[in-house]
Amino acid sequence: MDTGYSLMCTFLLLALLSYLLMRKHGRKPQGKAKLPPGSMGWPYIGETLHLYSQDPNVFFAAKQKRYGEVFKTHLLGCPCVMLASPEAARFVLVTQAHLFKPTYPRSKERMIGPWALFFHEGDYHMRLRRLVRSSLVPDALRGLVPDIDAIVISMLDSWDGHVVRTFEAMKKFSFDVGILVIFGGRLEERYKQELRRNYFIVDKGYNSFPTNIPGTLFHKAIQARRRLRKMLSEIMNERRKKAGVEKDLLGCLMDSSEHLSDDQISDNIIGVLFAAQDTTASVLTWILKYLHDNPELLEALKEEQMGIHETNGYGSQPLTWTQTRTMVLTHRVILESLRMASIISFTFREAVADVEYKGYLIPKGWKVMPLFRNIHHNPEFFQDPQKFDPSRFKTPPRPSTFLPFGNGVHACPGNELAKLEMFILIHRLVTKYRWEVVGSQSEIEYGPFPVPKHGLPVKLWRASITSSSSSSVGGTVEQCRPAP
Numbered sequence: 001m002d003t004g005y006s007l008m009c010t011f012l013l014l015a016l017l018s019y020l021l022m023r024k025h026g027r028k029p030q031g032k033a034k035l036p037p038g039s040m041g042w043p044y045i046g047e048t049l050h051l052y053s054q055d056p057n058v059f060f061a062a063k064q065k066r067y068g069e070v071f072k073t074h075l076l077g078c079p080c081v082m083l084a085s086p087e088a089a090r091f092v093l094v095t096q097a098h099l100f101k102p103t104y105p106r107s108k109e110r111m112i113g114p115w116a117l118f119f120h121e122g123d124y125h126m127r128l129r130r131l132v133r134s135s136l137v138p139d140a141l142r143g144l145v146p147d148i149d150a151i152v153i154s155m156l157d158s159w160d161g162h163v164v165r166t167f168e169a170m171k172k173f174s175f176d177v178g179i180l181v182i183f184g185g186r187l188e189e190r191y192k193q194e195l196r197r198n199y200f201i202v203d204k205g206y207n208s209f210p211t212n213i214p215g216t217l218f219h220k221a222i223q224a225r226r227r228l229r230k231m232l233s234e235i236m237n238e239r240r241k242k243a244g245v246e247k248d249l250l251g252c253l254m255d256s257s258e259h260l261s262d263d264q265i266s267d268n269i270i271g272v273l274f275a276a277q278d279t280t281a282s283v284l285t286w287i288l289k290y291l292h293d294n295p296e297l298l299e300a301l302k303e304e305q306m307g308i309h310e311t312n313g314y315g316s317q318p319l320t321w322t323q324t325r326t327m328v329l330t331h332r333v334i335l336e337s338l339r340m341a342s343i344i345s346f347t348f349r350e351a352v353a354d355v356e357y358k359g360y361l362i363p364k365g366w367k368v369m370p371l372f373r374n375i376h377h378n379p380e381f382f383q384d385p386q387k388f389d390p391s392r393f394k395t396p397p398r399p400s401t402f403l404p405f406g407n408g409v410h411a412c413p414g415n416e417l418a419k420l421e422m423f424i425l426i427h428r429l430v431t432k433y434r435w436e437v438v439g440s441q442s443e444i445e446y447g448p449f450p451v452p453k454h455g456l457p458v459k460l461w462r463a464s465i466t467s468s469s470s471s472s473v474g475g476t477v478e479q480c481r482p483a484p
């Protein structure tokens with residue numbers, strides 16, 4: 001076969017593939033509306049390789065620069081419209097949310113469980129959301145402060161004198177807090193350990209290639225998920241035998257008049273653990289990095305926290321919820337970390353009908369991605385956006401420009417809990433310890449959320465607390481090892 005002939009065959013094959021995909025996903029623009037500008041890349045693979053061959057944030061920022069705030073692309077087999085303006089994000093997530101449904105790959109749905117609230121819309125979603133929220137509102141969290149504080153104190157204590165990978169350690173921390181919120185601190189130790197062991201196997205396989213063949217990470221994760229489900233059934237059955245009413249998340253889901261099935265309850269428990277863990281852990285990791293890189297800010301923060309520490313008799317009295325509400329600078333540091341890191345760079349929805357936005361057509365079946373990070377890093381809304389500057393939050397951001405927890409019906413119900421974890425961690429960290437980042441400080445890795453390279457190894461030591469500006473070193477640093 002000569003080269004010309006095989007080239008022609010390849011061309012015809014690609015053209016046929018494109019045609020079939022256009023039939024499946026595409027629609028001819030109706031009326032005056034036209035598709036947004038942008039490029040769709042190669043048939044089927046689209047611009048996926050382009051996206052994964054570089055920092056995804058650079059990919060999206062370059063596209064926005066070239067095409068504006070609404071542009072099209074083709075990723076992971078799906079045609080997509082990207083939206084990089086606050087108005088467009090609000091259009092999709094709030095005002096016209098009924099025209100866009102949540103969409104996740106099948107493999108993720110299978111791993112978490114199809115009944116988890118974030119896969120749903122309408123009545124089932126609202127009912128579940130109300131139940132989940134009821135255990136995450138400030139009134140429910142207030143009583144958890146001493147328990148979260150105890151977890152933080154013991155975690156930091158175990159780091160003392162060691163080098164620890166921050167992200168790994170923070171994952172364990174946010175998992176333990178998740179277990180506390182779900183089971184109210186009354187879970188037997190054997191269950192805790194088994195849940196942790198199996199959850200981390202699921203976590204490892206979650207982002208692996210979805211081939212369910214023995215030996216693969218995906219297969220191991222599916223098996224571990226089965227064990228998790230079985231364990232949750234046992235825990236629920238034990239609770240039913242006791243016949244009491246608990247106020248933790250499991251209690252809310254079990255005792256509600258909603259009559260949820262065990263599958264529905266389990267999927268939502270696993271879902272909350274997933275939603276809560278890597279997100280919170282990534283932001284906590286960035287907080288340590290930003291504070292480390294901004295010594296003057298760290299001094300000011302120490303001063304704020306030492307004031308509270310002294311009031312509490314240098315730790316002899318417990319930290320309270322009310323005190324966390326007085327941490328003004330700390331709050332700004334948390335908000336600025338959420339903006340700078342923008343660990344959830346974007347979210348996905350799917351158009352359920354042909355939708356017109358500002359003269360552009362978003363065809364039915366296309367994915368729609370509000371780009372949170374692009375909005376958070378737009379100098380029009382956040383001056384000098386690459387600078388870590390908590391003082392920018394002295395004035396509230398313009399409406400719909402600050403979306404670390406999303407917006408609308410699917411906005412994060414765990415935002416108060418996540419911030420509470422950050423307040424408590426920062427309080428204990430800066431009043432008792434000093435830390436240094438070990439090794440490379442500028443590179444980023446994605447797993448899938450962005451975190452500093454190698455999960456930010458830090459060496460941490462107990463400091464003298466006689467002066468808020470003290471940085472005296474105590475203890476010796478051992479070899480780098482995973483977080484205890």
Ligand code: HEM
Pocket residue numbers: 117118119129132136181271272275276277279280283343344347348403404405406407409410411412413414415417418
């Ligand atoms: C810093 C930490 C966190 C960040 C940045 C974060 C961010 C988000 C975002 C952006 C969404 C909306 C996604 C979308 O619209 O597609 C979301 C949803 C959600 N988050 Fe969080 N989250 C965090 C922590 C938590 C915690 C601690 C919990 C629970 C304890 C939690 C539970 C959930 C749940 C259940 C949803 C789905 C809500 C729904 O579909 O109605 N998140 N989160």
